[in-house]
Amino acid sequence: MASEIDIYNQYPLHLDPASKALSLPSSSAQTATQTTTINTELQELNQLHRALISLDSPNIPPPPLPVNPKRSAQITKLRDSANAAYRKSNNAEAVRLYTYAIEMALSRPGWEPVTLARDELAGLYANRAQAHMAQQAWPEGLVDSKASVDSKGVGNVKAWWRLAKCLAEMTRYEEARSLVLKALEIEGRESDGGKELSGLLEDVDRALERPAAS
């Protein structure tokens, strides 16, 4: 066993002395697909290396908790100003600010808890979807609310509603209907947004009935 674990494939890697970036010399005897996978892996590794270097002395990622509060504060600030912009109906500005916040949240280092990123991004995407919808940009709203719902499925009624709403606006009633039903199952009819969802369901059903009746 011990001998088995020492067996490995040696790759002729090249370390750039200045940037410490690793690369695979192109002359090596790998197949094309292998080369691409190795190269993508090396890219990731280099990226991670850069992230590690920027850390403090032992240059190892800290344990997932507690989280560095600086970034969270920045994101919150951005979100607040975006909310303010939205409330002033400055939708384009709101979208821009939300986008910044999302980018910031996405660039959190990988070793921070994923649940944190999910929660943060679920809210941000839902809000950006809202800002998009205010401009009748349904596809953008759809994609964002989808991302939000995917980030956080339970307790995210608003995103569910927006998702279905966008679909209904784009006349994709069947999809909207099945999503509302799913949302109702997950969130429960008695939850906060349950009423709105039921209302939307009725609208969608009416819309679905219409072509059949005509």
Added chain:
Amino acid sequence: MVDWLSLAVPLAYLGVLLGSLATFSSLYRKRKARKAASLEPWFPAHLQRDIYFSLLHLEPSSTSKEKKAPAVPDSVLKAALLRRATEDIRRVLALRSQKQALAMLLQRGSVGDDLWQRFQRAEKEMEDEVRDVVSEANAYTPNWGQTIFQSANEMLNNDIYRKRIEEHQSKLAEERQWWDKKKASIQEGFMKELDEGSSGTTGNGAAQTATTTKTFETATSLPASSVQGSDDDAVLVEADPSASQPAPTPATPSGGGGGKKKKGKGKK
């Protein structure tokens, strides 16, 4: 004088019988041994591990053409080790999720025995691998071994999550394009309906559906977005900051959703 011929017959029979049995059993054993030896590994080659080891063994001579090339810096090795741990976590999680199902399938006779053997071998290998990573980590920084897999786990999950988000966002262009086309066709249909309304002719089938689409579209969506839409929106936005405020407080990662909404994707 012994009758050799009559003695040869039973001897030959015995020979054939024993010989064929021996052949059968040796064939069976050989086949079994070959199978056990050639069991495919459960996972493909462990690229991250290979890279890590390659770095460890990176001969200074190979890079020393220029100067007295430095050995690979620790930080690079640490990064490589972290990548290796991430891949390990992925594999360990995969094994863990497969174990129960595989045991059940084996019991039911839905999979073969050798799959189980391969699985057990993979499990054992992963155990050794994890132990090795922990000891390596401790060698770089004391006690890192205790947290490296925590970090790796989050890195893995973050990675998966970001990929999914990326996937959603990558559909934007397609959706946008579709909607532009669709909107155009709806408007066209609407215009046609206006024209036809004035000329008083009944449209053909296609035009008719288009117009009906438009009519119910306008009938439902416009009031919805103007009345109910704005109402709800107001409510929802008001609720937004309050709802999302607790999110940044890191100590309470509220139980994220288990729902996976895949309907839209399924349609793809």
Added chain:
Amino acid sequence: MSSDYTYDEQGQFFPFFILTLTGLVTLPLTYNLLRPSKELENTAPRIKSDFKPQHADLIDGQKRKRLRKERRIKRIVTVIVGYLVMAWMVYLIIVTARTVQKVYDPYEVLGVSRSADEKAIARHYKRLSLIYHPDKIRPDPAKNETIETLNDRFVELTKAYKALTDEEIRNNYLQYGHPDGKQSFSIGIALPQFIVMEGNGKYVLLVYGVLLGVLLPYIVGKWWYGSQRYTKERVLVASAGNIFREYKDDITDGGIIGALSSGEEFKEMLKGVQAESGLAKLEKRVLADDSFLSAKDRETLKQLDSSSRRKALALLWAYLGRIDLGDASLDAEKYEAAPVALSLTEAFSAISLAFGNLRPILGAFQTSQNLIQAVAPGSSPLLQLPNFTDAVVKSVEGEHAKEHFTVQRFMKIPEDQRRSLTVGAGLLSEKQYTDAVAVARQLPVLDISRAFFKVMGEKFITPSSLVQLVVKARFIPPGCTNVPAVSELDLEDIDPDEDDLDALMGRKPAKNRTSKLANGKKVESKIETIQPPLAHAPYLARDHSPRWHIFLADTKQGKMAVPPFTFTTFDKPLFDEAGKPTFNVQTLKMQFQAPPQVGDFTFALHMLCDSYLGLDHRMEITLHIDDPAKAADVAEEDDISEPDEDSIAGQMHALKTGQPPKKKTRRDSDDSSESDTDGDAAETSDTNTETDVED
């Protein structure tokens, strides 16, 4: 030695021996051959349609090939030969006269009964000698008698008399039926003489040696490996292993097709050069058609290394996309691949059920629909109808439709509008349209009228009891107008009419956890089994009887809650003699163990037909589990007349559910127990995050 062997020189026992031997082989084989006629596919009616798809001849060819394989020609020949041999032997037996040695019997000669004693025999002999003494009678020429015959007869009589008057001989007769006393047994070996003749012996031994030394090990070995090669789902073990490793928690349509292509069966099908031949052409065609293959699936196809797997996957896509490959052998392979993939789907679905994740399970059933109907994942269910092409579908659904019409929705469009959408240049001809609509009107769309939970013989569902899910559903083919309303009576589910005892009996197997009652229990009158018509699958080179799967899922966690029950037959006719739908309410039942906690459990009930797209049904259903103590209380209030029995019943409840019979405290702590379940819920949602992370 008193016993000796005689070879069957006259060949009179030899046929018996052979007859028995052949019978031993032939009769079980015959049974084996005749039995499969009871299989679903062979007894079901068919959907009437004249539709002939493109390459109908190739499909039929594959069908015949498959049938030949299934019919096992070798066995048929063996059986026929067996019967011929048996018939010949019977003929031999009849023809060969049996030479039975006649034993000299003095009683018969004298014409006395065996019970006669010595005196009676003497008397009888005297009388006979008076008649038959040659001095007393004249030969009668009319009876062809001569003096000699008369003499002989008398000598016989005298001999017999002598024999019988000898005490010892008479006793021998009485005891052994032979004058010499006990006879030796003669044992005959039913082999013809030539086999044991001098000089042939070694050949016989040789044959024997070959039989025992070579054939027997060979057969045993073959059986052993054969039985090890296949899994329970009748796929190769190696295939199941491959598919297991291809399985991912978020695998869907295209991914499943990819996983299926890893089956070893394809390797066997595409042996040797076949794996390479035409691969380039095939791939060009499959990848050129950009209408249905997603970028991801393309990538998967391109990255496969093994050429046989690559070809298998390309063939499957070609089949699903109904791509004309323009090459008879490639097309034939395409139609051969689909049934193989269909049987592999069963292995996949067994694997996905073991994992219990909802999405792959649904995906498995949908893949089977896609394979049976030759419709690519994500394409329109309308393609199931004969003559429908992408162009027709586009005309129906509209140019930029993102959603697909189901057949039901298509048939809901008013007739004239439907016709104008589909009939026209580049679309369908009038005849084709009629064909398509005729098939659409025969699709077995199962519509759930009601679904509920119950426990047999109980009013309440208590924790851990054996719950029945009763689904009342009707077949409503698409395009049916004036469907009668469901009568309320039909929706009731009445327990068997016997009293408590039987209900208790019914609960007996519950403890043993049998789940056999899938097909409905015995209702006094009759258990009819009606088969729905075979799936209308013109492209599939195999007959397939549709199966309906019903299972419960937990949507929040995306997990299966109660594994699928499969229904292939129903209890009432679907169509009457004239082919009109009857709208009978069918009853489908499945049993499972209720959760051990009190509370409301909401499930998503999924009902899928494995053969048709767009017939999936999904509804919310809530299982309400009562506190056993409360249920017992209510029962008490119900029949006040017999309090004793009630308390026993209560105790039994307590025993059954493992709940201590302290009713009062139980009710006091109701609140706390509720919060307990809340805690449970919170826990489960916590585990949600765990699972969520994965996908």
